[in-house]
Amino acid sequence: MSLYRNSAWFVKGVTEFTRNAFLSASKQFVEKDLEVSMAGRAFMITGANSGIGRATAMAIAKKGGTVHMVCRNKDKAEEARADIVKESGNKEIYVHILDLSETRKVWEFAEAFKRKYKSLNVLINNAGCIMSQREVNAEGLEKSFASNVLGIYILTKSLIPLMEKSPEPRVITVSSGGMLVQKLRTGNLQSERGHYDGTMVYAQNKRQQVVMTEQLAQGNTSIHFSVMHPGWVDTPAVANAMPDFHRSMKESLRTPDQGADTVVWLAVSEAAGTRPSGRFFQDRKMVSTHLPLAWTRSSPLEDQKFMSLLEDIAKTHQPH
Template sequence: MSLYRNSAWFLKGVTEFTRNAFLAASKQFVEKDLEVSVAGRSFLITGANSGIGKATAMAIAKRGGTVHMVCRNKDKAEEARADIVKETGNKEVYVHILDLSETKKVWEFAEAFKRKYKALNVLINNAGSIMSQRDVNVEGLEKSFAVNVLGVYILTKSLIPLLEKSADPRVITVSSGGMLVQKLRIGNLQSDRGRYDGTMVYAQHKRQQVVMTEQLAKTHTNIHFSVMHPGWVDTPAVANAMPDFHRSMKDSLRTPEQGADTVVWLAVSEAAAKNPSGRFYQDRKMVSTHLPLAWTHSSPLEEQKLVSLLDDLAKTFQPH
């Protein structure tokens, strides 16, 4: 079964996830969708100092938005901020330092952000982590789960009250087409059983992000939630985590700007907000979250259970 899934996924990838596939898809894009000013609107972007995150921050700053860059490395963040300000002339770009793998600190950051700022229109969960071997954070949680799933859940849940008070609120999570080879598994959230395969653990986390988005959209109906696949993008993260894939596919990979296109579209366009909440996107289109005949569907009960497990875990680390 997994051989079928992997083969079907790779075939889909070669036809839909490459740079050429983006160029073909972009012929159908409506140009005026992105011809908008977002002056007066604020956007929080995690992992905003390189790759898709930086390209997204740049595109939003160009359109006049206030950008909150949430990054782990202060020097890289300040350097990226200087680039963005210089290129766009927009000085409303702010750096916040946070390591999303430190669960308590995610809560603390979100609570402090709510106290300091009166509005947040759009949250973009872009930061991600692929580990080559299993590692745990100071709280004993598997690190990539802490970043990719629990950190995203805590940041989103904690900022929901601020989003709900703001005009046209949206939450966009950058997932991955890799999730198509994974069925939701809630019995091994910490990846502490069986062999640790970092790429598959990451794909599982990306499936969890899709389910989480669908569930949050049902509960918080006045926020527009979406999750997206940027395609195969040439980013530092891909080069470091999957060197063989990066080497063999380098000439076919998308630029960070091409990878960020649907994120920006979901964040700023009127067209995106007219679509139902909680859906999965690729190249500005709603697409299925499952490969045909891949048996990756899960029951509504399992999907609700994921959110309830995340809720319980999140509360464990909530500052009192």
């Protein structure tokens, strides 16, 4: 089954996820969708100092939006901020230092942010990591799960009350087409059993993001949720985590700006706001979250069980 799944995914990838596929899809884009001012609107972007996150921050800064860059590395973040301010002429760019894999610190950051700032229109969950081997954080949680799933869950849930007070709130999560080869698994969230394959753990985390988005959309109807696949993008993260893939596909990979296009469209366009909440997007279109005949669908019961487990783990690691 997984051989079929992986083969079907690769064929889909070559036809839909490459730079040429973006150029082809972009012929259908409506240019005026992005001809909007974001002055007076606040955006939080995690992983905003490189790759897709940085390209997104730059695009929104150029539209006049207030940008909160949430990054792990202070030097890289400040350098990226300086470039964004210089190129966009927008000084309303703020750096916040946070590692999403440090669960208690995510709680603390979100609470402090709510105390300091009066509004947040858009949250863009972009930061992510692929681990080459199983590692745990200071709280004993597997790092890939902590960064890609739990950290996003805590940050999003914590900021919902602030976002509900802001006009037209939206949450966008940058997932991956890799999730198409994975069915939601709730029995081994921290990869404690079996061989640790970092790429497959990442793909499972990305499937979990899709289910999380669907479930949060159902429970929070005043906020527009979406999750998306940026395509295969040439970023430092891809080069570091998947060197063989990066080498063999380098000429076909999208630029960070191309990868960020649908993120920006989901964040700022009126058109995106008219789409149903909780859906999965690729190149500005709603697409299926499953390959045909791939047996990756989970039941509503499994989805709810996953959300209950997330909530329990999050509460356990809440600062007292």
